[in-house]
Amino acid sequence: MHASSSAPHHLNVDSIRVGYSQGRQTVEIVHGLTFSLARGEIGCLLGPSGCGKTTVLRAIAGFEPVLAGAIALGGRELSRTGYTAAPETRHVGVVFQDYALFPHLQVRDNIAFGLRKLPAKERNARVERLLKLVGLAGHAHQYPHELSGGQQQRVALARALAPQPDLLLLDEPFSNLDVDLRERLAQEVRDILNELGTTAVLVTHDQHEAFAIADRIGVMQDGAIVQWDNAYNLYHRPANRFVADFIGQGVFMPGAIDLPAQSVRIELGSLPLWQGIDVCSTDERAGGRVDVLLRADDVIHDDASHLQAEVVRKAFRGAEFLYTLKLPSGQKLLALVPSHHDHAIGEKIGIRLGADHVVTFPPA
Template sequence: MTPLLELNSLSCGYDNAVIVERLNFQLQSGEIACLLGPSGCGKTTVLRAIAGFNPVLAGTILQNGQTISTVGSALPPEQRSIGVVFQDYALFPHLSVYDNIAFGLQKHSGAAKRQAVAELLKLVELPDISARYPHELSGGQQQRVALARALAPKPNLLLMDEPFSNLDTDLRRQLALEVRAILKDQGIASIMVTHDQEEAFAISDKLGILAQGELQQWGSPSELYYQPVNPLVAGFVGKGELFDAECLNETSVRTELGTLEFAEPFGAQSGKRLSLFIRPADIRPSHDSGSVMATVEQKEFLGHSVVYHLLLPSGRRIESEIFEPLMFEVGSQVSLHVAAHRPIAFAR
């Protein structure tokens, strides 16, 4: 199957300064992808290159098998069937909601345009606000109108640049799920950029980690979470700590947290040195006796969980997150157990 979008060895940036290089990934029709990475890593730069706003410095961008961008040659943005939702929504302040959405429907007749706008407003669950102006809308409403305007020309691909960053946490999560449902219902592929891990997990079928000017890994959210290719990816999709480890056999290692046994094999020989990534939720303090003891230095009650800040005998500080009503007092001694079933290990 020919991908809807394909990036081959793409390098892009500004004024011949390379921001991102050697970028390779594919997106199929109807897939929703997310580029996740820290601020300044080049996420928006990639989006602008795909949209045709910025030239590419190396490599190619293909849409449905046809080259739309290469060095020195680019299809104009208006001919790419690509919609864009900007971070600040970029609604026209002097136009009503109706006119904002209708802006991309110049080829429609009056009756067809009115019907299309009405359908789009119904789609984004704002059927009765066509006469309002952007300044009369809440942030969530403005985001929905921006989405409706981007969907109006029926693009093959929708690009979204931090579309929920101006909203509070609960509304962001709600809108992320709503936008995913709308895109899936319409069969429109999309790429969203964000630095918010939960947002990326909620909306995407495919996830790419962009850092240090390169795409570190591309795959499903579960692949990146459970099978990160390097410590950088592991740390970005889930909080955790790296521990030096010595492989004792296929399923056990010796670490600062004691000898750890896993249900799944490491695929490493005895004596092999590894870096083991362990998440706070997998570190379990207990009042039972154990080979490794730690001191509770601080605890944070977060409602759904409690995070304990623990001091190891070596002087190292780590965190444990407990989702059960197990309470340990600051200053108390606890034994530590690791409950991870699937090892996340990297060669040293």
Template structure:
């Protein structure tokens, strides 16, 4: 692995709980990793530890097979941030307002001679699509352009690793998603290895090769977006990623088939279904995503619309079954039903995700 974090623990003085607690993850050269989780989960602390701005209590951080941080038990190594050859992009861009774009990008190129510096400035500005704004000042640029200048400045010294701390949080929603795709393309074209922190799932899905979900200092899963959504490793990941609910179910062996009995009817011929013996009396909680629930007026199961959110091409309905349980459903937007109306629904599930009942 190009970036290898092993059993990392980071404590803040005066706090009983570790900010980062036993985290392990790896990135290959050229991969983009994303850390996501609720506020205070430890994702920014982990990023700062990789940067060299926080010391490890235990565990190790290796970069290109060189240990840059380790706790006392593993050698007590702490290479200063300025010697790690790591680039950083912050949420406030941190551009110098009194310098034009070219001089902002040149700020970290003091070890280049004049000709090399001029060539590198041109290369990275062309890379981010801003070769024609070199003489402009930050206040003359849009928010998206300023963010790309910050990215160019971070890439200019050819860092071993690029760290991005919620770089789009100050931009409007539409621009954030578009810029996330653009930045991914820029990083891939540059062959950069990057670790990115965000609280926005759409950003994470748009930019990341590997995504880590953190909660209370622990890394619950480090995987690609598809696996996080369809095969969450923990109940927290299942609840945090995407839209879905847990509903009570009972797994039963009926002849040669395993059937999952739910309030929406029986689920059969499903993949990856555990055997009934995996749970006491076969009783478990099954995860139902919004895209597992289909609006079908002919279905025998009816549900009351509690809430609806318009999303252009679809509504996100929150529905209450006759049993009192709730489910969520994505419904095409031309199916515009009123709150309080009862509609028919059915489950279309090709694989089940189950957890111990709560």
């Protein structure tokens, strides 16, 4: 179930500023941050550590007051300047980075913890349903220390979902797990949230996790969202150099825009421009000089090509190699090549451009 962007907003975070007092001064961490989600939508705040994403999550949960702006959920105001609704009145579930399970309680009692006010029959039915939903039906009577990291994560998820919160917050929930498990579990969590129609906000520094789980992603830099978009647009149409650099792998190549020919020339050849939409931001004063973002999947290995590049580094990725290549000018670029093409460092290989659209920035 995907919420359409025209659906009414369920969560509204409106121009919030969050910080803390240091002596007589206030140190602001989050600066005028805004985003919203429709009911059932999954959002993600993605960015490097220290960019303020966990602080935003804590403000939504009610653990931090806002200095300005407002947070509303389902039309009910939760935070504004001078007012913070208590966390336990917000109908917001939280899954913490360390899971925070009760070690002395069995799995089923951990999940039932927030359901003490329900009649026993209803409580047991809900616990059974969640155990099944998170794939732990056979582990009800085990203790947290008897479970793997991935299973503990599922218990924490089920416990947070048990009271049927209006919103679920996930704070770096997969960071203690190994890389292979992370992405798989992120997809499983997405399926569970979609099945329940739960609105959720995830905080992570891992773009693969963000791509696997979220409908909308906000890339954060220095306490602000610099682009709120879907994964495809963040990768192929980044709003600025920071997003281009943070999302995916790529290099910036110097280029020159040729407006009569509606193309941009780079060392590898010419790339067509369409209706100017691909020129994200060019500066006329730069005389048509731009930096062109080239992703690893924009460069194709082609033995028949006259354009040769030297392999200077390679990383085995299973189905493919990520090659770092050096052009005759010394410019480096990346290429993803199927792994049966195993070339030695120092070897020259033929390449050609496979980019179907261009993203340009003013020269650095």
